[in-house]
Amino acid sequence: MITRTDHYDLHSQNTFGMRVSCECYIEYDNAADLSALDWDSLPRPVLHVGEGSNLLFTGDFPGTVLHSRIRYIKYVDMGADSVPVAVGAGVKLDDFCARACADGLWGAENLSGIPGEVGAAAVQNVGAYGVEIKDILSGVVCYDTQLHRKLSFQADQCGYGYRDSMFKHPGNRGRYIVTGVLLRLRRSYSPKLDYGNIRKALADTPEPLTPMQVREAILRIRDEKLPDPKRIGSAGSFFKNPVLPRSEYERIAASVAPAEVPHYDLPDGTVKIPAAWMIDRCGLKGYAEGNVAVYDKQPLVLVNRSGQAAPEEVVALEQKVIMAVWERFGVELHPEVEHI
Numbered sequence: 001m002i003t004r005t006d007h008y009d010l011h012s013q014n015t016f017g018m019r020v021s022c023e024c025y026i027e028y029d030n031a032a033d034l035s036a037l038d039w040d041s042l043p044r045p046v047l048h049v050g051e052g053s054n055l056l057f058t059g060d061f062p063g064t065v066l067h068s069r070i071r072y073i074k075y076v077d078m079g080a081d082s083v084p085v086a087v088g089a090g091v092k093l094d095d096f097c098a099r100a101c102a103d104g105l106w107g108a109e110n111l112s113g114i115p116g117e118v119g120a121a122a123v124q125n126v127g128a129y130g131v132e133i134k135d136i137l138s139g140v141v142c143y144d145t146q147l148h149r150k151l152s153f154q155a156d157q158c159g160y161g162y163r164d165s166m167f168k169h170p171g172n173r174g175r176y177i178v179t180g181v182l183l184r185l186r187r188s189y190s191p192k193l194d195y196g197n198i199r200k201a202l203a204d205t206p207e208p209l210t211p212m213q214v215r216e217a218i219l220r221i222r223d224e225k226l227p228d229p230k231r232i233g234s235a236g237s238f239f240k241n242p243v244l245p246r247s248e249y250e251r252i253a254a255s256v257a258p259a260e261v262p263h264y265d266l267p268d269g270t271v272k273i274p275a276a277w278m279i280d281r282c283g284l285k286g287y288a289e290g291n292v293a294v295y296d297k298q299p300l301v302l303v304n305r306s307g308q309a310a311p312e313e314v315v316a317l318e319q320k321v322i323m324a325v326w327e328r329f330g331v332e333l334h335p336e337v338e339h340i
């Protein structure tokens with residue numbers, strides 16, 4: 001079934017809590033609804049959203065917003081160690097993680113607590129605590145809005161990279177609507193505990209662990225650092241971590257010596273520096289201006305602290321952070337959050 005609402009309030013459709021609207025809002029229950037849609041009659045542009053947890057609406061949206069209600073979790077084969085599971089694009093990723101953990105299956109536990117829906121997760125290649133969704137993904141089923149037909153991609157055709165996929169690349173952006181994904185979980189004991197402080201959080205839990213114990217530890221760790229979108233509006237990490245040539249990293253390291261610059265050496269010789277550290281060093285951690293702020297527990301996150309923020313306030317704070325980091329370090333930060 002297709003539900004269409006004109007002049008729809010998007011406030012509850014974006015975790016930043018921007019009070020914006022769209023010309024036309026359409027929800028649908030299955031992939032066949034997308035074929036049945038009269039595409040030519042839709043106000044343009046057309047944007048597909050999930051929970052709006054990686055979006056900043058910078059004003060009212062003049063076109064059509066689509067949202068999926070395709071919600072199923074189906075185990076395809078419970079027989080072997082590798083358990084294929086088909087998941088509808090409109091399922092909340094965390095609901096899927098909870099279900100997998102409750103069923104004692106490994107693979108999704110480290111992704112627990114990431115906001116958003118499974119369809120967007122496959123587009124974004126979401127990741128946390130050493131696991132990306134590509135690590136458990138076998139295939140993606142889409143509706144092609146150019147050819148108006150169903151299309152399937154194997155994981156190796158999706159061009160996955162860090163928070164990236166071919167679905168986001170120019171020419172493809174908005175073309176493919178993900179309607180379902182095929183994920184693979186495991187029965188055999190395979191916890192991934194080597195990232196951040198997962199081991200520390202589980203120090204008092206005797207092994208062998210269960211997927212649910214790892215999930216609960218991850219949720220506790222996330223809760224200490226990240227704002228719960230139900231209470232404080234945000235879109236998670238607002239900026240990408242800059243990846244710099246080694247010479248740039250050395251210049252920065254010399255400028256802050258004797259302090260240490262946190263960094264990760266990447267295989268291609270470049271160096272990634274946490275943007276959160278740079279923002280903190282600019283004295284902006286916890287900085288508040290009107291209805292918006294740099295989150296005091298994690299400076300990579302900008303928050304709608306009163307719930308009343310206007311898009312312009314978020315954009316003004318974004319610019320302030322970018323300018324401050326540029327003036328202090330000569331490095332240009334780029335937003336991770338998609339501006340609409």
Ligand SMILES: Cc1cc2nc3c(=O)[nH]c(=O)nc-3n(C[C@H](O)[C@H](O)[C@H](O)COP(=O)(O)OP(=O)(O)OC[C@H]3O[C@@H](n4cnc5c(N)ncnc54)[C@H](O)[C@@H]3O)c2cc1C
Nearest residue numbers: 050051052053054115116117119120126127177178235236
């Ligand atoms: C508090 C907080 C913490 C976060 N933590 C993490 C984290 O740890 N790791 C991480 O990777 N991300 C994190 N995020 C970012 C966000 O949760 C992810 O990017 C998530 O995948 C977005 O899902 P969504 O359903 O909200 O998608 P939206 O934000 O609505 O959309 C994101 C993109 O996907 C497209 N899209 C949505 N649905 C579909 C579909 N069915 N088919 C095709 N395209 C589609 C949209 O057009 C848009 O381009 C966090 C966000 C918040 C608010």
